[in-house]
Amino acid sequence: MAAEFLPPRILPSGDAAITVEFSRHIDDDANRRVLALDRLLAAEPIAGITETVPTYRSLLVHYDPLQIDFDILAPQLIALAARPITDANTSRHWRIPVAYGGEHGIDLDDVAKTLDLTSDALIARHTAPVYRVAMIGFTPGWSYLSGLDPALELSRRQEPRLRTPPGTISIGGVQTGIQCIAGPSGWHLLGRTPVRTYQLQRDPVFLLEPGDTLNFYAIDANTFAEMDRAAEHGDVVAELAAS
């Protein structure tokens, strides 16, 4: 661990939020600092902070300007960010089933060709890493993961698709992710998981937390169909193991 850190940049985001920026890039160390600050604020709440949104490189801190002044909050955030990082001792590891290719991953074969890999080799490289949930954002349950094999880096599609299916597992740039609900995406679709990272009728509504780790494993289309039915009825389908 580095002995000293550069202090984060404090960026005003209107009159009711502060962006605490640790890096401008996708950067594993920055993301660990983001998640560490997020945990600190959960453990030692500051009155007036209403919610926090961790991302790859920054923590967005929403606050109530009637309760706390920017000039008081900003130095408190800087002081907390200077504390030594402790990784979560409660982090969880998930095994997430994915049906790769075919109708579930319409871009798999093309991506494999572009990367000069066989489709099976692409699946092997995508299922190998332990990923960390770096952030959840954009739409409910859209989980952005860090840890993609650099050999799978690929720029986004020229034309984003306006609608991609729920559960889509895709890659874009140096990122991979789990998209929970149908929506637009410019990423390449490798497969689908029956796991719902967001399901309103289930407890918990949101399955993953920023900071959780996970790995993917391949399932066939029949298994997907079975698991998808179970998931529809509120089954979590993903396996949880202490990491």
Added chain:
Amino acid sequence: MSRLLATNVGPATSVQDAGRFGAQRYGLTPSGAMDRLALATANTLAGNPPFAAAIELGPFSATFTASDGPIRIAMAGASRSIRIDDRVLPLNQSVTLASGERLVLGAAREGVFSYLAVEGGIIGEAAFGSLSVNARAGLGSPVPRPLQNGDHLDVRAATERSEHALPPLPPSPDPIRVVLGPQDDEFGDAVKTFLDGTWTISATSDRMGYRLEGPVVRHRHGHNIVSDGTVDGSIQVPGNGQPIVLMPDRGTTGGYPKIATVIGADLGRFAQMPPGRPFRFQAVSVADARRAAIAFAALLRDLPARMVDVAHFEFNVAALQNANVAGSAVNAVDAGTWQSESQQDQQP
């Protein structure tokens, strides 16, 4: 129990309250009313807490019918004609619909969004503390989507009490105030272009974002940044240099640089800006924005005290009607564009 029937409603009609906060870290969009002052005004008149759920209406005409009992309602926000069968009513006044009466609302003449509050609030099941419609996430109650013709809402029967009015505040011609950042350093001299420019809102805007048309705001280092968090009022600038102001149905994170943020006190006023009308932005400090937030909170808090009993108040309906007619500018909103569910620029 009375019922309010949506006899004939436009596409941008949905139940909204203060919104759904606390789960943005899971990607859950806050939603909520586009103009909180108008929501609070309508609710106060109807005898409700300021941010009770009400029906948000876009700029189109609409008709509702009361059934199974009397319903007290109040309308605030965009200026539009209000009739109950043949009676003409002013904005910003509560009124009771008898069972079977029709509430006929004209298209917006000034402003975009109106709020139809119902005494007792809208009866529904809250998710994350809110009834607000967020169709993409399947949230909202009593129906998780915009209202359609034939929908009906269960509401409390009107209580016995006199009607109330709130004298409308004069519209402000001031620029829309922003705090620069969080990524104003991505723009260099283009910050001046943004602040000096005259802007209009494109008709291809919706509850997710308002697209701006004006001078091209150029990035210094390209238009892709690593996604970070957004707030209501974030002004992101995509590759074409035409900013988009993120509104309550925004994605919780976004990958375009954000040059500035509309301050909370001005966001409702900005939401009511009709497409095509020129306006400007003005940069203020965080400290000034906080003072504005405190003043705005005081304005909301004082609404009940400003309210007057209609029985003891000579509300000049005829004068108001004349004022409305005089202000009936052409509505620049194109009916086809306010129904878009998603924006192509909004992607991970």
